[in-house]
Amino acid sequence: MTDWWQAADAELLAALGELQTALNTTWAQMLEVVREVESRGLAERHGYVTGADLLRGTQNISRSTAKARVRAAQDVLPARSLSGEPQPAEMPATAAAVAEGAISAEHVRAIQVTLAALPPHLERHRASLEADLAGFARTLDPDAVLKLGKRALAALDPDGPRPRDGDPTRTRFALVPRGAGFETRGWLDREAAAVLRTALSPLAAPAPAAEGVPDPRSLPERQGDALVELARRVLDTGRLPAEGGQPPHVTVTVALEVLERRLGAGLLGFGEGILAAAISAEDARRWACDAHLVPIVLGAEGAPLDIGRRSRVVSRSLRRALAHRDGGCSFPGCECPPQWTEAHHVVHWAEGGATALHNLLLLCPRHHTLIHAGEWEVSISQGFPLFHPPPWIPGGPRRNPLHRIDLIART
Ligand SMILES: [Zn+2]
Ligand SMILES: [Zn+2]
Structure with missing residues (x-):
């Protein structure tokens, strides 16, 4: 046992990365054993209905974890034909990342969920979607991979589900008196809903756990608070059409x-x-x-x-150009929309950096603070922000594809 209390900060941070890789690798090895248990039909022989049943009953793990292991083993390990010939894995790029210990069980789950939602008429995109998601899973956390997957599906299928008879067609919103307050009623078309959700999502996030107690508010409650907060911020920052003066x-x-x-x-x-x-x-x-x-x-x-x-000063037109290029906070995995971001100079203007697209990028306040803390480096490469993590974070340089699905092709 290492005496961690004696370790230097850098050693601790390096150990986090090494142990995560070790966890991922151990999980990958577990899958190989699970696959072998499955292919030998050990479950039936030992009185269990399925392989997942056997795992749950013998390994003291939950039903969902057991099922996820079996599913992952099926999807990320090379299969074998009846004659014993090795066949490529169902999810080959994910398989490669798993084999390297570069991604976790949760990443695999996020990719599986996305691929399962691929509609039949987009089947031809399956292989490239899997490869792209597996590539980004190496640097984006599982939540971000899931979001990326949703956005990639939406980009592939912009029409989405068809309207049904009797659906409203016009965006509307009403406040109707009810009891001690008001009830909101209305309908938003998909585009309007996207705008509202983008603006609400960073404000509707669960508050960090206070003294170990997670945010007790439900999603509708958080979104309600976020809507009012949104209005308050717009009023505070004067982003509404000016009413007399600056x-x-x-x-x-x-x-x-x-x-x-x-x-x-x-x-x-x-x-x-x-x-x-x-x-x-x-x-x-x-x-x-x-x-x-x-x-x-x-x-x-x-x-x-x-x-x-x-x-x-970043002019309004330059800021618009930045919002167009970065689409929001450019930090990998961040969903913050452009209106909550600040413009960051790659080379600070006090040190001679130009106020021009090639020296600017958008960052939310949290990531702006992180970049100014100095451990991450950022550059503009191929016309888009590229983030270089400190050496103790594995995975190498990375981009944020969440606002710009097309960045997938530029990594
Ligand atoms: Zn800055
Ligand atoms: Zn951010």
Whole structure:
């Protein structure tokens, strides 16, 4: 047993990756044994109805885990014909990733679920879809792979299910008084629903567990809170059509040397008011990346050198171009839509980085903070953001295909 309390941070982080690979590899070995147990018909001989029954009854595991193992063994191991000839696996790219210990049982499940939902008229896409999902499973977590699968299916089949007789045809939304509040009623077409869900989803996520207690709200409750939060944020950030005058914006006052050397602190003000709160130099640098902030850079004497020099601020048209290119937060696996993102300079403008597409990308506040923490590197490669993880995270450089299904072809 290693004395982990004595280990350096880097050793701990490296151990996490190694152990995950070991878990994945052990699981892959388990599948081979399961397959052999299945092909010998050991279940029947020992009084069980199916192989999954035998696993559940002898290995002290749940029915769903047992079934998942049997299914995975069928799908990711090379089959054998009756004459004993090896046949390619049902899911060959997934099989290769499993054999390397690069993906987990949950990844395999996500790929299986997606392939099971492939409609018959799209059968010809099965092999490429499987290969793409298996490729991304090496760097995206299983939840993200599932979402990617849904989006890939939607992209392959944009028409989706046909409307039924009597379905509404026009998007509408009404608040009807009921009891102490209001009931919402309405109908959204698919496009309108996509817009609303995209905006709601980051706000409707379960709150992190507080003192070990997970978020007790149901999905409808979380979405209800998210809808109100959405409206509140739009009102707060002035993204509605202006009603008399400029929308409010935040001004960051910061000494040039602070931005250049990451020293000291900046001051944050709202609109015309100033000095609302002191902020760290790290935050000042991060915020100075973004379009909605007007940096006021102070020289050695504290006099403004430059108030919101246009070239440092991401213009509206550039931001639109970024939103088009990145589709939202460009960090791998992140679903945040463009309206909640900030523009990040690959080379910080204080260090001479240009305010241009080739030096900018969109990041949500969480991932913007992560990138500024400095362990991840980001570059623009083949015209799109490419993220390089620190050495202790396996899997190599990666992209976010969730907003741009077509990025699948560029990895
Ligand atoms: Zn930034
Ligand atoms: Zn993000």
